[in-house]
Amino acid sequence: MTYSASPKSPSPMTSGARSPAIGTNHGAVFTGDTTVQASLVLPSPASVLAPRGLHNLPRPAGHRFVGRQAEMAALEQALRPRNERAVTHVVTQAMSGLGGIGKSALALHFAHVHLPEYAAVWWIDAETPETITESLARLTARTNPETNTSGAPSTALAEWALAWLETHPGWLLVFDNATHPDHLGPYVARLTGGDHLITSRLTYGWHELSATPLHLDVLSTPAAISLLRQLAGSERGNEPSAADEQAEELADELGHLPLALEQAGAYIRRTRNTYSGYLRRFRSQAARMLNTPGDGAPHSITIARTWRVTLDIIADRDPLTVHLLRIMAWFAPRDIPRDLLSGAADEPDADIDALALLNDFSMITLTESTAAVHRLVQALARTPDPRDPHRSESAISQAQSTAASLIRDALPSDPETNIAGWPRWRALLPHIDAYLARTPPSTDTAETDFILYSASQFLHGQGQLLQATQYAHRSATTSARLYGEDHPSTLSSRNNLAGTYESAADLDRAIPLYERTPTDSVRVLGQDHPDTLASRNNLAGAYESAGDLDGAIPLYERTLTDRGRVLGEYHPDTLASRNNLAGAYWSAGDLDGAIPLYERTLTDSVRVLGEDHPDTLTSRSNLAYTYAAAGDLGRAIPLCERTLADRARVLGEDHPDTLTSRSNLAYTYAVAGDLDRAIPLCERTLTDRGRVLGEDHPDTLTSRNNLGGAYWSAGDLDRAIQLYERTLADRARVLGEEHPATLTSRNNLAGAYAAAGDLDRAIPLYE
Known part of the structure; x- marks a missing residue:
């Protein structure tokens, strides 16, 4: 048998109005034991009318659409379906945001609501050029239901679909999950008789397609709670209840992320669990819960799978991006100083490019000076999972250690008196708190101990005694474990803890610590060591606070003499001792003794300190x-x-x-x-x-x-x-x-x- 070659089908990217080999058939012809691919005859695209209500939209979500009224209004204002404007006007609208933020859900809701106002609505999987072609090929099959197109090349069918769209204006194309503007450019340029709605994790590049940007954020608190309760099958009563509070706590823990709320709500409904039960399990088994689909189906979308795709892409482009993300997982979610992260890269300014790439894919949000990352992204990035190469035990441990090093290196010196460093302390403190909350004390290192000690000093000076005492106690425990009870660092930490107790007027705990420290300091450091003198001064202060002036005044007098001899009359510690002795005289009612000391101290302090x-x-x-x-x-x-x-x-x-x-x-x-x-x-x-x-x-x-x-x-x-x-x-x-x-x-x-x-x-x- 002789075979004749079929004419070559044009690419779906070809410009112009050519239709794909009309009259050419790619159907199957059977001749005995041999199958011949016969030519597929498709009508002229212009002659094929759009079936009424033509669409391929996925089924809308079973729950009511909540929390996106403002974004929905923005879409409607931008797209203005064709009954409100000329059909020749084309609008390209892009929506970007973190995976799981609800971009596809919003696009689907818009498409369903406005379906009657469009001649056709077609949903396109835009993840790759090939999936776009396949989606367009299915449009050809739908508009030609009497023709068997199963054996035809997708490129030829997609080209016919493009020609059909060119001759039938008034449609809406939804390009879902687009991964690069270049994949969509030829279609947007060629198809000018309808609207393009694009969803993507990418935040950049859409202006090149004249696309109006709309970036989606997480849901508001009321919307997040409403969505969670609907999915969990728990209707709100007229009066606030414990369930309302538990739902709000869970919604906050999940960061108001729609996909996480859907995953949790479906799981709670299916397992007959409670909000608090899910929350406890999430906090103790974050990796498992982020990988567990709510409906139990093994291939359902989960948080872990959603973000794994993005991490694969960005890690391939720049491995530093995922390392930075793991480091940021140990900080507070918002207002992470960008300069705090600069030391994480071996190459100068490499962090700038890596952060930009993370921002491009909506994994973080950047300003000129700070970065923010969703708390669930953080939870995922610091939770080991042997199935995920981005979350190995060693990589996460390295990131944790690096985070501690970055904080330590960023701490200003002299936390209580270095006023110029206080704004930096205030910027770092939320990240210090977050890091310490996420690391058990048993794993504290020397760097962690330094952070604890310094942070407790700053908090003490700012009057935040509860947190200062907690950090001082943890530092004292850590120092003793790392260095031993007699190490100078341990003595300093113990003295620091006693100081926070004294400021909180907890003298029953302050005085025994203060009494122990000078004895140990003399034995370890010697009588005249500055730390020994400081511990003696502090003990005198505790006695004064307790009203024991007979114990305080001689100790103050001795310490002043020794500091003057060892450190000099004008050393800041000597000035502090003179000030403290004057205060003790005042407490004892000896104002004639106090005033000259105060006057001399003030004169010397102005000259020495400013x-x-x-x-x-x-x-x-x-x-x-x-x-x-x-x-x-x-x-x-x-x-x-x-x-x-x-x-x-x-x-x-x-x-x-x-x-x-x-x-x-x-x-x-x-x-x-x-x-x-x-x-x-x-x-x-x-x-x-x-x-x-x-x-x-x-x-x-x-x-x-x-x-x-x-x-x-x-x-x-x-x-x-x-x-x-x-x-x-x-x-x-x-x-x-x-x-x-x-x-x-x-x-x-x-x-x-x-x-x-x-x-x-x-x-x-x-x-």
Whole structure:
């Protein structure tokens, strides 16, 4: 038998209006035991009418569409289906976003809603050029139902479909999951009689197709909860319930990502689980849950599979991208300083290109100075999975170690006094908190210990005592484990922990630590080592806080002498000792001994440290307060006013030292009898301390006590007694019944009762 060659079909990318070999057949002809490919006869594209309601849209989601009203409105405004505009006008609209964000769901919803307004709607799998061709070939088969096209080349069928679209305007093509603008360029350029809607994880390049960009973010909290409850089969009642709170907590944990919510909701419905049950399992078995389809079908879409595709692509282009993503998994999700990541690359500026590639594929969001990554991307990137080459144990462990190194290298020195470094600390602190929350203390390294120690110092200086104490305790434990009980680092950590206890007025724990540290320091470091002298100074401070001035003053005097001899008279530590000794004299009522020491310390601090150094401001504040206590208001008030202005300028309005200065100024006004200025300042200080430090902070309790005193001075005993009663109860609860401040509160309340004529309550308190 003789065979004749069929004419070559043109490529679907060919420009012009040629149709694909009309009259040519690629059907099968059977002749005995031989099959011959006969020519396929297709009609002219222009002659084939569009079947009514022509579309190949996937079935819409079973749940109601929620949370995308604004984005839906943006699509409708941009595309304006053809009954609202000329059919010759073409619009190309691109939607980008993280995998699982709901791009396809929104496109599908739009297409179904507006299906009647288009002559045809065709859904195209745009992942590769081949899948685009196959999708267009199916359009040819649909419009020619009486013709067997199964044996024809897809390229020829796709070319016929393009010619058909050119002669039948008013359609909508949805290019779903496009991976590169170049794959779509020829189609968008050729087909100008309808609308193109593109979904892609890529954020760039669509402007080259004159495509309007629309970037999708996660759902709002109400929409996320609504979607989760619908999918889980839990309808909301009229009144808030525990289930509502649990659904919100789970939605927050899943980062309001639609695919994750769908996966969780379907799983909860199928397994008859609860929101809290799923959340517990997710937190303990993140890798398994991210890989577990909600409907149980082995090939269903999951978070892990969705992002694995993207990671494969970007890792092939630049392996550093996935390493950076694993590192960012240990930080807080938002506001990651880009310069924090620059040390992760061996080659200078390689991180810039890697971050840009991650941003291109919507795996992160970049600004000029920061990066953000979805919390589920983080959870996936730091969870080992032997089936995923991007998430091996060794790679994740390396990323964790690198994250710690990057944080450590970025920490400013002198956390409590280096004011210029405070903005950097505030930027880093969320990432320090996140890293430490994600690493068990048993795995802490030397770098982690340094981060803990430094962070506790910064937090302590900022008045955040709860977190400071937690980090100081973890640092002390880690140092002892890594270096031993007698190592200088362990002694420093123990001293630091005692300091946080003392600031929180927990003297029962502070003093034993302080008493132990000088003994160990003398044995390990020697009598004159600066750390030994510092531990002795701190112990004296704890004695003073406990009201034990007989123990505090001799220790302060000895430490001042030794520091002057070892470090010099003008060393900052020597100045601190002189300031502390003056404070002890003040506490003992020896103002004649305190004032000259404070005056000398202030003069030396200005000369050695500068006018605006925090220690200089402390010296000026202490001297001003002492002048007020001595009744020298002519010098006290101007000095208090200046110190408050300087601290607000240098440290900030909400710094604990600024709040102390405001409190001192209010006290000075009260001593001067100027209650019109004293009372508003006391009220403001109490409010600010409660907001910044917490209602139970010792300084907040002091402010409440002082405001009560101001009200008493103004003759308002009702309000004074109420504040004194509350302060006494809080101080007894927080500081203990025998703490000096508690005793002061009891005395003040007794005095207020007596002034009000209530001797039945005053006398027992006085006794």
